[in-house]
Amino acid sequence: MGYQDIKYAVSDAVCLLAQDTTPASFAKYCPRYIDGILVTVELLLLSSFIGFFIGALVAVGRVSGGPSVRSLAWAWSYVFRGTPLLVQLWIVYFGLGSLGEEQLGVLWPFFKSGWAVGLAVLTINTSAYIAEILRGGLATLPPGQYEAAVSCGMSRGQAMRRILLPQAIRVAWPAYGNELILLMKGSALVSTITVMDLMGQTRSVFARGYAMETYAYSAVLYLLLALFLTLLLKMVERRLRVGGYP
Amino acid sequence: MFELLSFGDSGWGDDLIIGALLTIRLALASLSLGLLFGLVLAMMKLSRLAPARWLAEAYTLFIRGVPEFLILLMVFFGTEKAVATVGQWLGFETTFEVPKFAAAVAGLSAIFAAYCCEVIRGAYLAVPKGQIEAGLAVGMSRWQIFQRIRVPQLWRFALPGLGNLWLVMLKDTSLAAVLAIDELLRVAKVAGEATRNPLLFLLAAGLLYLIMTAVSDHLRARMEKRLNRGMAR
Amino acid sequence: MKKTVMTLALLAATPAMAEPLRIATEGAYPPFNEVNAAGELVGFDVDIANALCAKMEAECVIVAQDWDGIIPGLTAGKYDAIIASMSITEERLQTVDFTDPYYSNFLVVVAKDGSGVTSENVKEYSVGAQRSTIAAVWAEEQMGTRGDLRLYDTTTASFADLEAGRIDAFVADYFPAVEWLKDNAGFSIAGDRIDIDDKIGIAIRQNEGELKDALNAALNGIIADGTYGEISTQYFGVDIY
Numbered sequence: 001m002g003y004q005d006i007k008y009a010v011s012d013a014v015c016l017l018a019q020d021t022t023p024a025s026f027a028k029y030c031p032r033y034i035d036g037i038l039v040t041v042e043l044l045l046l047s048s049f050i051g052f053f054i055g056a057l058v059a060v061g062r063v064s065g066g067p068s069v070r071s072l073a074w075a076w077s078y079v080f081r082g083t084p085l086l087v088q089l090w091i092v093y094f095g096l097g098s099l100g101e102e103q104l105g106v107l108w109p110f111f112k113s114g115w116a117v118g119l120a121v122l123t124i125n126t127s128a129y130i131a132e133i134l135r136g137g138l139a140t141l142p143p144g145q146y147e148a149a150v151s152c153g154m155s156r157g158q159a160m161r162r163i164l165l166p167q168a169i170r171v172a173w174p175a176y177g178n179e180l181i182l183l184m185k186g187s188a189l190v191s192t193i194t195v196m197d198l199m200g201q202t203r204s205v206f207a208r209g210y211a212m213e214t215y216a217y218s219a220v221l222y223l224l225l226a227l228f229l230t231l232l233l234k235m236v237e238r239r240l241r242v243g244g245y246p
Numbered sequence: 247m248f249e250l251l252s253f254g255d256s257g258w259g260d261d262l263i264i265g266a267l268l269t270i271r272l273a274l275a276s277l278s279l280g281l282l283f284g285l286v287l288a289m290m291k292l293s294r295l296a297p298a299r300w301l302a303e304a305y306t307l308f309i310r311g312v313p314e315f316l317i318l319l320m321v322f323f324g325t326e327k328a329v330a331t332v333g334q335w336l337g338f339e340t341t342f343e344v345p346k347f348a349a350a351v352a353g354l355s356a357i358f359a360a361y362c363c364e365v366i367r368g369a370y371l372a373v374p375k376g377q378i379e380a381g382l383a384v385g386m387s388r389w390q391i392f393q394r395i396r397v398p399q400l401w402r403f404a405l406p407g408l409g410n411l412w413l414v415m416l417k418d419t420s421l422a423a424v425l426a427i428d429e430l431l432r433v434a435k436v437a438g439e440a441t442r443n444p445l446l447f448l449l450a451a452g453l454l455y456l457i458m459t460a461v462s463d464h465l466r467a468r469m470e471k472r473l474n475r476g477m478a479r
Numbered sequence: 480m481k482k483t484v485m486t487l488a489l490l491a492a493t494p495a496m497a498e499p500l501r502i503a504t505e506g507a508y509p510p511f512n513e514v515n516a517a518g519e520l521v522g523f524d525v526d527i528a529n530a531l532c533a534k535m536e537a538e539c540v541i542v543a544q545d546w547d548g549i550i551p552g553l554t555a556g557k558y559d560a561i562i563a564s565m566s567i568t569e570e571r572l573q574t575v576d577f578t579d580p581y582y583s584n585f586l587v588v589v590a591k592d593g594s595g596v597t598s599e600n601v602k603e604y605s606v607g608a609q610r611s612t613i614a615a616v617w618a619e620e621q622m623g624t625r626g627d628l629r630l631y632d633t634t635t636a637s638f639a640d641l642e643a644g645r646i647d648a649f650v651a652d653y654f655p656a657v658e659w660l661k662d663n664a665g666f667s668i669a670g671d672r673i674d675i676d677d678k679i680g681i682a683i684r685q686n687e688g689e690l691k692d693a694l695n696a697a698l699n700g701i702i703a704d705g706t707y708g709e710i711s712t713q714y715f716g717v718d719i720y
Contacts, residue, residue, distance in 0.1 A: 082455065086424075087451055087455060095438070108644075112645050114629070185311075188315045207611035208616070212327060219316055222313060222316065330555050439639070
């Protein structure tokens with residue numbers, strides 16, 4: 001049984017449970033909504049995870065790199081935060097993708113897939129915001145900490161990894177939570193590049209009957225997802241606080 | 247290749263600029279409506295009337311959890327249905343049409359308002375308690391305190407937050423492209439399809455968005471500086 | 480300016496009636512309706528609309544509307560009729576009403592030469608279709624909702640992806656596909672035309688019997704006097720009624 005089959009099985013099981021408890025107009029298309037949610041969640045988990053590491057790298061480059069690294073890190077944040085996500089998605093999918101297989105060569109399998117392009121663009125986009133958030137967090141730390149770490153014999157990288165970044169993350173956590181919710185909402189735009197996420201499925205179902213309920217169900221599902229994320233973030237926040245700042 | 251971006255009948259440069267102007271108009275219209283609506287929401291949140299608070303709270307919760315794209319589609323398809331239904335209910339055949347531009351402004355300002363009311367509320371509460379007490383001590387009424395102490399400082403406290411929200415909305419206007427409004431992104435997409443050179447036009451659109459956000463950011467910084475003149479920081 | 484879609488007002492020979500009849504079309508479905516270099520709506524649907532208006536001696540305004548919102552726009556009263564090569568379907572009949580059909584459509588699968596795709600085995604491939612069309616419904620039925628079916632907002636975008644090689648095949652209506660194949664070597668119609676009993680009609684709001692009768696009478700009129708045949712031959716070389 002492949003990964004895809006497991007996802008379908010999950011969504012069928014959920015819909016079996018939901019069959020009698022949900023309105024008929026939802027139950028009829030239930031597997032489509034749930035299939036869509038799973039794609040949305042999948043994109044969200046992967047992009048927030050990878051995006052976090054890229055963002056941390058960019059933030060560190062911004063505060064402690066050489067001049068060229070600094071300006072590169074600055075440009076990364078500036079360009080990806082200064083242009084709309086939808087434009088970024090379309091530039092990569094419709095723009096770069098139009099170069100076709102001959103010109104893109106080994107990169108073609110990536111550009112061929114709407115899902116891969118969507119994931120990459122969401123990751124890069126969120127990394128730019130995360131970098132900015134972490135940079136703000138790093139700026140709140142007293143410079144003495146870094147000096148103390150180095151004087152204990154830590155290397156610059158060790159000081160960053162062990163002393164500064166963990167604290168910056170703690171300070172920046174609430175802002176990171178906001179960004180995660182925004183990322184979830186932004187992920188709906190991948191439906192414009194043929195990805196069948198929750199929004200893509202919603203639009204397909206809507207096209208079959210033009211019933212406003214379709215949008216309402218989708219909105220409720222997104223709200224539930226946002227609620228779930230918020231609770232999760234709160235839990236992590238509580239753990240981060242243990243033994244640390246008040 | 248770059249003659250495609252030239253002005254005049256053979257190039258698309260002027261069309262892109264016209265699209266960018268529509269983007270700015272869309273954003274400005276949504277800003278003014280959104281500020282107004284956000285102010286009302288902030289008042290509801292600060293109100294002593296519990297139902298008003300709950301209503302405003304529920305509204306922001308909804309907008310914050312639902313994708314902007316979905317909200318725009320709901321407003322776009324929903325308002326016309328709603329208007330038609332209300333019309334039928336009142337017993338007259340409506341041919342009232344919600345123009346696409348107005349629907350987009352309604353959607354964008356509805357989103358803006360939900361975030362903006364928090365900024366305004368925060369700015370209202372940011373006035374130090376001592377100032378209010380000082381006002382009471384010199385015999386000012388509640389209304390006078392509101393009018394002379396709170397409101398003049400509201401703008402100063404709210405500006406950084408509002409500046410951020412403006413940037414967010416400026417970028418969100420690109421969603422109107424999916425609703426077939428001829429703003430910057432849609433013009434770029436159409437031009438790209440017509441000339442079979444989507445990369446060039448989408449990159450050009452991206453650059454124009456970057457210029458618009460950079461200019462906005464610069465203006466915000468200058469305004470902040472002005473407002474904070476003479477303030478100890 | 481050339482490409483911005485603008486409304487095109489058409490004046491019939493006789494003086495205007497109280498209200499002009501507002502007709503919507505998509506403007507992105509050559510050769511039935513498209514926007515020409517001068518920014519005007521042109522095509523078979525537009526010519527038929529004009530002929531019908533002339534027959535009814537009515538003043539008409541033709542507007543462009545994106546496909547996704549074209550039925551909601553009709554029910555909301557933005558315009559009174561849709562002449563945009565729209566298939567008469569059960570699902571649509573629940574929301575709107577249709578006149579008699581003015582031509583029949585077939586679906587075809589367009590694929591790269593030698594790709595092995597036919598109209599029977601599409602579910603083994605990645606296939607594109609335009610969102611909210613009968614082609615998308617057919618493709619969904621063939622492939623199930625979990626097949627590799629990609630939905631696009633415009634036909635242009637999906638043809639571009641077929642050309643780029645992102646999808647193996649594209650389900651399209653017969654006449655536009657033939658039109659596209661004229662300019663694109665290396666692609667062809669895979670398998671037979673698919674007859675899905677697809678009748679194309681003019682959509683109007685429900686309970687508008689008067690308008691429906693007028694349009695049907697005018698349609699019979701232009702078929703009888705040869706106007707329809709003339710327009711059809713001009714576009715397709717044959718009478719497609």
